[in-house]
Amino acid sequence: MASPLSNKEKYVSLVTFRRDGRPVATPVWFAAIGDEFGVITETNVGKVKRIRNNSRVTVQVCDYSGNVVPAGDPKAAPVLEATARLVTGADAVAVRKAIAKKYGLTYAGFALYWNVSSLLGRLRGKRDDSAETAILFKLPAGH
Secondary structure, eight states, X not given: OOOSSOTXXXXXXXXXEOXXXXXXXXXXXXXXXXXXXXXXXXXXXXXXXXXXXXOEEEEEEEOTTOOOOOTTSTTOOOXXXXXXXXXXXXXXXXXXXXXXXXXXXXXXXXXXXXXXXXXXXXXXXXXXXXXEXXXXXXXXXXX
């Protein structure tokens, strides 16, 4: 059975869960990595902290602002349950490369902006604790 999530989609709303169970949605770029999907992020952000506490996530196709088509609308994408894991090092680099390939010039522009911002921050004496981390999520069998 083909996955209801396609690498042709541009954005998904990645929903992570706080300790009290409240959902937090974040629109993200993603790319297929084998039988998983990957997202790049920084180590010190909320979604990483939440995944460390609870690997359950949901994903749903959305627009760049995170807007999803409401349930009940014939064009609504399904909400997909998934299990997430955090990776660093070579695994995170593989995710970044897959996203760079998928998003092309858009990613290159973003990467240039990020690198310049990071350099300026270091020149101003700010600590750079934005180590590269990736989130890999896998849909259950049959999805």
